[in-house]
Amino acid sequence: MRVLLLLLLAATAPALAADEDAAALLLADKTSTTAGQSGDWRVYAETAVRESRRQGAGIALHGARASIDARFDKTFAPGWRAVVADRLDLNRMDGVSGNRDINTLKEAYLSWQAEPDRIVDLGRINARNGVAFGYNPTDYFRAGALRSVVSLDPASLRENRLGSAMLRGQALWNGGSLTALYSPRLADQSSDNVFSPDLGATNQRARWQLGLSEKLSAALSPQWLLSGGAGQSPQLGLNLTALANAATVVYFEWSGGRAASLAAQALKRPGDAAFRSRLSAGLTYTTPNNVSLTAEYQYNGAGLDEAGWNALRRGPPAAYGLYRGLVTNIQELPTRDHVFVYLVWQDALVKHLDLTAMVRYDAADHSRLQWLEARYHWTRVDIALQTQLNTGQPGSNYGALPDRRVWQAVLRYFF
Numbered sequence: 001m002r003v004l005l006l007l008l009l010a011a012t013a014p015a016l017a018a019d020e021d022a023a024a025l026l027l028a029d030k031t032s033t034t035a036g037q038s039g040d041w042r043v044y045a046e047t048a049v050r051e052s053r054r055q056g057a058g059i060a061l062h063g064a065r066a067s068i069d070a071r072f073d074k075t076f077a078p079g080w081r082a083v084v085a086d087r088l089d090l091n092r093m094d095g096v097s098g099n100r101d102i103n104t105l106k107e108a109y110l111s112w113q114a115e116p117d118r119i120v121d122l123g124r125i126n127a128r129n130g131v132a133f134g135y136n137p138t139d140y141f142r143a144g145a146l147r148s149v150v151s152l153d154p155a156s157l158r159e160n161r162l163g164s165a166m167l168r169g170q171a172l173w174n175g176g177s178l179t180a181l182y183s184p185r186l187a188d189q190s191s192d193n194v195f196s197p198d199l200g201a202t203n204q205r206a207r208w209q210l211g212l213s214e215k216l217s218a219a220l221s222p223q224w225l226l227s228g229g230a231g232q233s234p235q236l237g238l239n240l241t242a243l244a245n246a247a248t249v250v251y252f253e254w255s256g257g258r259a260a261s262l263a264a265q266a267l268k269r270p271g272d273a274a275f276r277s278r279l280s281a282g283l284t285y286t287t288p289n290n291v292s293l294t295a296e297y298q299y300n301g302a303g304l305d306e307a308g309w310n311a312l313r314r315g316p317p318a319a320y321g322l323y324r325g326l327v328t329n330i331q332e333l334p335t336r337d338h339v340f341v342y343l344v345w346q347d348a349l350v351k352h353l354d355l356t357a358m359v360r361y362d363a364a365d366h367s368r369l370q371w372l373e374a375r376y377h378w379t380r381v382d383i384a385l386q387t388q389l390n391t392g393q394p395g396s397n398y399g400a401l402p403d404r405r406v407w408q409a410v411l412r413y414f415f
Helices: 002-016 154-159 262-267 306-314 317-330
Strands: 041-054 060-077 080-093 101-115 118-125 164-173 176-183 207-214 220-229 232-245 248-259 274-286 291-300 337-345 353-362 368-377 381-391 403-414
Touching: 262 317, 306 317
Parallel strands: none
Antiparallel strands: 041 060, 041 403, 060 080, 080 101, 101 118, 118 164, 164 176, 176 207, 207 220, 220 232, 232 248, 248 274, 274 291, 291 337, 337 353, 353 368, 368 381, 381 403
């Protein structure tokens, strides 16, 4: 924690006395781009080695990973475009069961632009929603989409996941858009096979979604969403961003509708459906010296409150395991209130060196996840050193994670 605090202070101190004349920036997916990635293909290979220290006894485990990530995006005829994105991860970890190679077919779809303002897409599409950074209540298609987790950075989790098979149509106009999509039921259960498209993970039930975006002013851009599906009441979503000043963006993301609690879903308890809200609210402040600092409050009305969480932790281990398994699979917060802090310092100390720090805090049990990365860029090569520290009492949100400390070194080469 001291390392993260020192990083925050070092990065922001030079800007506190500076004029706020730098344009505010929303953080985007931090996947590196290079001059060699401007064509139809974007391909990179990645290798990583790691050491982890287990909770309690602190036994050291060592592992390695090799990955290849490819994206093809080409307009092959007037108005027609093909997109395919795939990732293969080869994982090995000493002394841990479940070592497996896994392929993630992230996207594979055809796009037809019938008119300049009309687009139709068909295939596997990664439909991402939400303006928040650490928790996205309106990202309705994230459940079950993770096959392989290579980084806990939120940008990596949103990028390296399965898309859902769907038909999507978009109408565009100056300052706004209308989107409608339908995702059918195609399979009954997920698959662990290496090269399975795993439609059972993303298309176990039929779902639909409508989205309306309209830029009301230069500083205010709302988006409304309505999402539903088989066995689910419609959920209403709102994404809102606004410029507070030249250096600060504030954002608000909310989703609400009738739903069962996470405990009822995990433990098969009927009859507790009610109107429940989820939200993320925060701001991103960008300094003149290339630092973006995000602070975010997160709330999950379907999660357990402090009393319910403590009772679950002290209860039968089987019930606790079912609950943890559900929230991990659907990428939800297990408890009600959380705080998230995220910092990116580009060209930190020296040119081409980026520092990223992240802290997740669970207010119900006071556990923390702390993550830090230093990444240096060349034209075709990135090297990164990452460390993660999970602290908390046994059975707490982050204290229950198998590893207490993780170190990882990563080498990425762009073709």
